[in-house]
Amino acid sequence: SLKLLQEDQTKGDYSANKGQETCNVSETSANENKRTKGSNETIPDKAKNSAGISNTLKAGLENKNIAKNEPAKPVVNIPVNRRKEVQESRLKLPIIGEEQIIMETINENPVVVICGETGSGKTTQVPQFLYEAGYAHGKGIIGVTEPRRVAAISMSKRVAMEMNLSERVVSYQIRYEGNVTDETKIKFMTDGVLLKEIQKDFLLTRYNVIIIDEAHERSMYTDILIGLLSRIVPFRHKRGNPLKLVIMSATLRVEDFTENNRLFRETPPVLKIDSRQFPVTIHFNRRTPQDSYLHEAYRKICKIHRMLPEGGILVFVTGQQEVHTLCRKLKKTFPINKTESSTQEKRKESRRKLDKNRERAVLPNINLDNYSVAPVDEEADEEALDSDLDLEENEPEEDIDCKDVESSDAGSCTEPLYMLPLYSLLPSHKQARVFEDVPSGYRLCVVSTNVSETSLTIPNIKYVVDTGKVKTKFYDKVTGVSTFKITWISQAAANQRAGRAGRVGPGHCYRLYSSAVFNEFEKFSPAEITRRPVDDLVLQMKDMNIDKVVNFPYPTAPDVEQIEAAERLLVSLGALSAPEKIQRFRDLKKGFVHKITTLGHAMACFPVSPRYAKMLALGQQHDLLPYVVAIVSALSVQEIFVENFKPSSEENEKEEFTKKLEHMKAVKKLWAGTGHSLLLGDLMVLLKTVGACEYEGCTPKFCQKYGVRMKAMKEVRKLRAQLTNAVNSVIPNANICIDPKMKPPTDLQAKLLRQIVLAGLGDHVASRYPDVIPETSDGSEKKMKNAYQCPDLEEPVFIHPTSVLYKEKPHFVVYQNIVETSKLYMKGLVAIEPEWLPVFAPSHCMFSKPLDEPAPSFDEVKGEVMCHMNSTFGNCSWTLPAVELE
Numbered sequence: 001s002l003k004l005l006q007e008d009q010t011k012g013d014y015s016a017n018k019g020q021e022t023c024n025v026s027e028t029s030a031n032e033n034k035r036t037k038g039s040n041e042t043i044p045d046k047a048k049n050s051a052g053i054s055n056t057l058k059a060g061l062e063n064k065n066i067a068k069n070e071p072a073k074p075v076v077n078i079p080v081n082r083r084k085e086v087q088e089s090r091l092k093l094p095i096i097g098e099e100q101i102i103m104e105t106i107n108e109n110p111v112v113v114i115c116g117e118t119g120s121g122k123t124t125q126v127p128q129f130l131y132e133a134g135y136a137h138g139k140g141i142i143g144v145t146e147p148r149r150v151a152a153i154s155m156s157k158r159v160a161m162e163m164n165l166s167e168r169v170v171s172y173q174i175r176y177e178g179n180v181t182d183e184t185k186i187k188f189m190t191d192g193v194l195l196k197e198i199q200k201d202f203l204l205t206r207y208n209v210i211i212i213d214e215a216h217e218r219s220m221y222t223d224i225l226i227g228l229l230s231r232i233v234p235f236r237h238k239r240g241n242p243l244k245l246v247i248m249s250a251t252l253r254v255e256d257f258t259e260n261n262r263l264f265r266e267t268p269p270v271l272k273i274d275s276r277q278f279p280v281t282i283h284f285n286r287r288t289p290q291d292s293y294l295h296e297a298y299r300k301i302c303k304i305h306r307m308l309p310e311g312g313i314l315v316f317v318t319g320q321q322e323v324h325t326l327c328r329k330l331k332k333t334f335p336i337n338k339t340e341s342s343t344q345e346k347r348k349e350s351r352r353k354l355d356k357n358r359e360r361a362v363l364p365n366i367n368l369d370n371y372s373v374a375p376v377d378e379e380a381d382e383e384a385l386d387s388d389l390d391l392e393e394n395e396p397e398e399d400i401d402c403k404d405v406e407s408s409d410a411g412s413c414t415e416p417l418y419m420l421p422l423y424s425l426l427p428s429h430k431q432a433r434v435f436e437d438v439p440s441g442y443r444l445c446v447v448s449t450n451v452s453e454t455s456l457t458i459p460n461i462k463y464v465v466d467t468g469k470v471k472t473k474f475y476d477k478v479t480g481v482s483t484f485k486i487t488w489i490s491q492a493a494a495n496q497r498a499g500r501a502g503r504v505g506p507g508h509c510y511r512l513y514s515s516a517v518f519n520e521f522e523k524f525s526p527a528e529i530t531r532r533p534v535d536d537l538v539l540q541m542k543d544m545n546i547d548k549v550v551n552f553p554y555p556t557a558p559d560v561e562q563i564e565a566a567e568r569l570l571v572s573l574g575a576l577s578a579p580e581k582i583q584r585f586r587d588l589k590k591g592f593v594h595k596i597t598t599l600g601h602a603m604a605c606f607p608v609s610p611r612y613a614k615m616l617a618l619g620q621q622h623d624l625l626p627y628v629v630a631i632v633s634a635l636s637v638q639e640i641f642v643e644n645f646k647p648s649s650e651e652n653e654k655e656e657f658t659k660k661l662e663h664m665k666a667v668k669k670l671w672a673g674t675g676h677s678l679l680l681g682d683l684m685v686l687l688k689t690v691g692a693c694e695y696e697g698c699t700p701k702f703c704q705k706y707g708v709r710m711k712a713m714k715e716v717r718k719l720r721a722q723l724t725n726a727v728n729s730v731i732p733n734a735n736i737c738i739d740p741k742m743k744p745p746t747d748l749q750a751k752l753l754r755q756i757v758l759a760g761l762g763d764h765v766a767s768r769y770p771d772v773i774p775e776t777s778d779g780s781e782k783k784m785k786n787a788y789q790c791p792d793l794e795e796p797v798f799i800h801p802t803s804v805l806y807k808e809k810p811h812f813v814v815y816q817n818i819v820e821t822s823k824l825y826m827k828g829l830v831a832i833e834p835e836w837l838p839v840f841a842p843s844h845c846m847f848s849k850p851l852d853e854p855a856p857s858f859d860e861v862k863g864e865v866m867c868h869m870n871s872t873f874g875n876c877s878w879t880l881p882a883v884e885l886e
């Protein structure tokens with residue numbers, strides 16, 4: 001099966017359906033497929049006619065040459081016992097009237113694209129149609145992929161509820177958790193989860209249908225899945241066990257999937273669901289405000305609330321911090337009434353008591369010697385209980401200027417606003433509030449990031465306030481340096497946002513920018529794959545024996561440059577082996593390919609970045625594995641500490657936050673310890689945090705005490721459990737477990753851990769500039785004090801002030817990542833010794849004389865890192881590319 005992908009894909013010469021195969025599943029014509037509805041379900045005749053079907057659809061249906069040969073599933077009618085209310089609300093969805101056409105098209109075609117406005121019912125209804133048509137009957141199930149975890153969970157729950165089935169039957173699987181059982185018939189999952197499954201079972205034999213949802217978002221894994229499925233589908237067809245592929249998109253821009261001759265041999269039919277979208281009046285600002293868009297949004301909401309008739313408001317801002325700031329501001333301006341606040345007060349009180357009791361129950365047994373350093377803090381407050389200060393996409397947050405909002409903007413309105421925050425990392429029970437009824441007498445106001453642009457549909461929104469902004473992570477394609485930038489959205493995104501106002505009746509969209517600015521927007525947002533490093537992707541593809549990743553049928557191909565950088569990194573980590581005689585990566589284009597090594601296969605089994613996977617693969621000595629697992633789990637979850645969370649500009653909060661930071665600094669310093677422990681730097685702090693969390697329990701109290709984000713910590717624990725299993729199955733005789741009383745590493749262990757970290761982060765080395773102040777080319781003096789130099793970067797980099805090595809300033813460090821704010825800052829630092837470089841990062845060194853022996857292979861290194869260092873490399877002289885050392 002893997003061969004399929006290696007054939008020359010540019011010619012489209014893969015074994016797609018050529019019509020010659022005979023299949024043992026009976027052909028079913030469209031007419032035979034007409035289904036009778038279950039008795040509990042009646043669809044008005046009006047809805048059944050095909051008036052709503054677009055020309056695209058008709059054109060697609062005329063494409064009979066696919067239909068002829070597609071062996072359809074025998075139709076079995078599986079009754080579903082829906083509740084009356086559910087049935088009634090389903091009938092209001094535009095997609096319900098199109099069920100017959102959708103099912104006929106799917107029956108007759110291997111690949112179908114369904115486009116429909118957000119809220120038209122694609123995600124919740126299409127899996128149900130398929131279920132009822134027997135696609136999960138007997139062997140094989142229906143799989144639905146979502147780019148966002150929120151959607152996978154909430155949609156599986158919603159569909160289970162609508163179908164009146166248990167969550168054992170309609171289930172979900174995301175990276176760390178799921179409720180899939182042997183009874184599961186409809187499985188919602190993140191796209192990454194399905195990609196992992198393809199690695200284990202290339203033909204996806206468990207599935208009869210795969211629905212790729214939210215394809216318009218163009219997430220990297222979604223794109224790759226579509227590329228892989230374009231090969232799997234014809235192959236399954238050939239085997240007489242067809243797999244149906246349904247691609248669902250909220251926009252009509254599907255040419256990248258349909259008109260891409262490297263993907264599908266036959267253009268798949270495109271079904272357009274005409275939704276009952278009410279007209280939305282667009283109001284542009286006359287001028288685009290120069291000052292804070294948040295300020296502008298605040299003013300606009302106040303105005304709407306004061307002057308316009310009832311109807312919910314939905315505001316789009318860029319990040320979680322902004323969501324909270326705006327919510328807080330509006331809550332203050334339009335406070336909720338006394339009874340409400342007193343219930344909150346009571347809830348708070350009872351939680352406090354609960355916490356106190358818990359503490360009493362636990363404290364006597366705890367020996368805090370190992371980890372605990374801080375005095376027990378005051379009672380956890382509401383904020384800490386919810387210490388889900390998760391950042392949208394984990395971005396670092398900047399201060400938001402909202403203090404200059406005059407209270408006069410609020411006008412005289414005293415009617416309360418029912419404020420709800422919404423962002424993807426908000427705990428799901430809180431997210432679910434937007435679907436609940438609004439208390440009477442209130443106006444709903446949802447402050448959201450772009451999650452509600454397409455993934456979630458909020459009922460009863462009449463007014464949309466669009467800041468026109470989005471926060472996007474940008475990577476330098478080669479160095480991997482990441483920055484978050486707030487940019488203008490695309491025109492397509494602006495129209496999606498506006499559309500949210502027309503779901504229940506005519507609505508209004510207030511764009512806080514001018515029409516001239518809008519005209520300058522990009523038409524569409526770019527595909528994710530073109531914007532980020534692809535090293536993890538390349539490793540996974542190589543693990544599937546897709547050697548020529550350049551030739552993969554991407555819906556949108558990444559730059560060759562990006563692929564080269566990824567292959568270079570993977571070669572340096574030992575995951576790929578350079579074929580003999582390759583001198584330059586330019587040779588790649590001439591048809592040379594890097595093959596995956598044994599180490600590479602092992603690394604691909606770990607669901608973490610290849611750099612961290614390397615650390616895991618090297619950890620099997622001196623009982624280091626449990627520590628490496630803990631460190632890697634923590635490194636893989638971003639923003640563990642709340643130190644990047646900046647409070648609003650209000651004085652008392654600022655003060656409190658400063659206090660908290662001081663306290664955290666002290667904790668970190670103590671945890672870092674001395675000797676090799678201190679030199680393990682920020683990673684030692686992470687390790688201790690993980691250990692302490694296991695020791696004391698991941699409670700709100702613990703998180704409050706150490707300034708840790710609860711949600712991040714929970715994720716770390718799940719990942720740690722997952723990695724422990726993975727390590728046990730991949731590394732022979734590893735036999736590790738999670739010890740709740742894990743002792744801190746010894747000095748020797750800490751030293752070895754530093755070496756292992758270097759082996760993974762060998763391309764992230766920085767050396768301190770000498771304290772002299774060098775002259776720049778224009779003759780001016782450049783202040784280089786405390787500056788570091790990285791081989792890949794021209795500009796100097798600095799240690800981030802939150803690092804425990806900030807004051808230490810070691811000569812050589814490796815860093816987890818560099819973020820660009822006012823300067824380039826390194827985060828996640830470990831001090832290393834320069835003489836380790838040729839052993840643990842040989843491919844990043846330039847040797848001034850040839851080595852006597854080749855660099856050690858993984859198998860050699862595995863048990864004997866230290867020994868190699870002394871024998872083979874003890875006396876060699878070498879230089880780092882940019883730094884002269886001897």
Ligand code: CDP
Pocket residue numbers: 093116117118119120121122123124125154158435454455457458459
């Ligand atoms: O996928 P698409 O955007 O086309 O629509 P959907 O997610 O299937 O949603 C269909 C309808 O179900 C929407 O009108 C939502 O308001 C509603 N829905 C809901 O009320 N609660 C949920 N948890 C999910 C959807």
Ligand code: MG
Pocket residue numbers: 119122123124213214454455
């Ligand atoms: Mg959807």
